[in-house]
Amino acid sequence: EAQVTQNPRYLITVTGKKLTVTCSQNMNHEYMSWYRQDPGLGLRQIYYSMNVEVTDKGDVPEGYKVSRKEKRNFPLILESPSPNQTSLYFCASSGSPGTEETQYFGPGTRLLVL
């Protein structure tokens, strides 16, 4: 089954404790992206990757890191989480962004930073 998976689905942590949210897709997509979603603000892009070893900032990259060492994986790293990073996070993938190929989204990771 074609899908995007994220882990963990729920995470409670404390300020400053490094964490990683994994994202994996099994559709051989070149493009992957991370979004955060907050009430009243819709979906905001954090980082995206056009292909392996190619990453770039989205609209809200501050406080986040990503890496794309393999085509199927695109982990999101919070080196020193802060309470304002409490949010719902989505990973997505597609063949080509914004063209006739649509994005497939993961189930989401709900993060609470205390």
Place this chain on the structure above:
Amino acid sequence: LAKTTQPISMDSYEGQEVNITCSHNNIATNDYITWYQQFPSQGPRFIIQGYKTKVTNEVASLFIPADRKSSTLSLPRVSLSDTAVYYCLVGGSNQGGKLIFGQGTELSVKP
């Protein structure tokens, strides 16, 4: 990057047709228009996509006028299960990978 504007919310009743319009005045030549549906605590799901004129699939229609500065998602005969947030996204390969979602339209379908 093309910015989109949609109504914040809409109400409807079961069995009615719902039309949600998205404005994207600075759409670029090779931008596609894509609509997504999102239920609470789930990832957005693709509904329909188009470039110009009209596109129809099994769940919706998408109307795009000749100037492409707006688009209208049409949901025929909505049911309670169509209650969700609907996002319009405009993007093309010339923007690289940067995509900007609008704030979405929260559709509430009542019995």
